[in-house]
Amino acid sequence: MQFKIKKTEYVNKTFRITKDLNERLSQIAQKEDISMNELVVQCCEFALSNLSDNKENI
Numbered sequence: 244m245q246f247k248i249k250k251t252e253y254v255n256k257t258f259r260i261t262k263d264l265n266e267r268l269s270q271i272a273q274k275e276d277i278s279m280n281e282l283v284v285q286c287c288e289f290a291l292s293n294l295s296d297n298k299e300n301i
Contacts, residue, residue, distance in 0.1 A: 260268075268286075272279040 268279055268282055272282045
């Protein structure tokens with residue numbers, strides 16, 4: 244078995260969110276000791292995986 248290094252490719256995007264949502268996400272990220280970016284990615288992945296109509300999930 245050979246060790247293979249995986250590289251995750253990211254893109255930069257800009258989104259506007261409410262001040263309240265920003266504060267809530269920031270508090271959670273600090274509490275969990277992860278970056279806010281990682282928290283947003285995990286939230287989006289969870290939301291997409293749990294859409295009510297799974298036929299349209301990507």
